[in-house]
Amino acid sequence: MTTPILIIDDDPTFNAILVRTLSRRGHPAIGAENGEDALRLASQHQAGRVVLDLNLNGVSGLSLIPQLLAINPHARIVVLTGYGSIATAVEAVKRGATQYLAKPVEIEAILGAFEDDALPDSPATPDEPLSMDRLEWEHIQRVLNEHAGNISATARALKMHRRTLQRKLGKHPVRA
Known part of the structure; x- marks a missing residue:
């Protein structure tokens, strides 16, 4: 039996929809809305795949990455955010995240980020300097x-x- 995908997002509606969508596609999933519940569920289920929101009720989700990896060093963590930036993407990967995706995101992109050959996207060199x-x-x-x-x-x-x-x-x- 495969371990469920752990969804960590403080938005209960988004969390429930993502859990339901993954489950319907044959990927069992469980949801947590805060860090404490997330760490408990990660430990209980030895979560190997985690979808982590960057902002959990005003607390940075990045702080959970080392703790999740301490529970399961082989966990693949995909960070989702509605406010993406290069700085937070770099920090997420430095802390051990597998991938960093901006919302809204397609379910296929999330599942693809868990694949062994999925590498974090390297930022493309812009044609023009940033504003x-x-x-x-x-x-x-x-x-x-x-x-x-x-x-x-x-x-x-x-x-x-x-x-x-x-x-x-x-x-x-x-x-x-």
Whole structure:
């Protein structure tokens, strides 16, 4: 019997839909909406495949990667995010994630990311340099990651008012 795919996402609707869709396609899945439940289920089921949301109720999902790998060093972890950035993608892979995908994502892309021959996409060299807005977004994401998702500490490091930072983070990433 195969172990279920562990879905870790704080959005209960998205979590339930992903669990149901995977199960209907012959891939048993279980869901967790927070880190504590995720680690308990990962240990209980020796999860070998994990779909991890980058933002779990304001806490970085990246912090779970080493803990999940401590439970099962061979686990393949796919990080999903609605606000992708190069900085967080690099950090996810450094911590041991197999793949980093931006939402919305097709179920085939998630399943494909678990394949043995699936390698993280290398960023394509852009034809034109990144816009100033995109560079700012990337810098904010890098500093936010350095401060473990702490908005106040990030705002201080950026010498920016906390509300201004929250407003910038509430927007979708700007296009290159």
